[in-house]
Amino acid sequence: MAELPDELIKLERTAEEERAKLAGLTGGEYDAQLRRWREASDAVQAAITAHAEATGAGPHEVGQAVQKAVRGSQEDPAVE
Template sequence: MTEVPDELIKLERSAEVERAKLAGLTGDEYDAQVRRWREASEAVQAAITAHAAATGAGRPEVEQAVKKAVQHAQEDPAVE
């Protein structure tokens, strides 16, 4: 399994937080939040691509490892 740097985990969590904030929004508020979510998502995707290139790992494998690391961290009752 690909080792996942903490920075990638933080970026992915940030993108997920921005996505979650979309709930219940409409109109201009929704549009503004979509932009924030898109920016956060683009940042994590760019970081995943850069990490894959720097380590020689496959980009899909890195992305999967990041998502899995975030999911496992959220399931850990000691986290939060």
């Protein structure tokens, strides 16, 4: 796979950070954070789809490469 744009990596990191913030929340705080995570995840998916279309790569392939680049380079932000 060709090199991934920095923007894709940044978006995935943001989504992972928003996911990690769900830990320990309940009720309305959980619901609000869940919305933030979903919005971040939707932004990642839209960017992955756009990049795949622009490069002719498969969206699944691009998505896995982005996840590997982010998750392979850092520990899970939900685990402290």
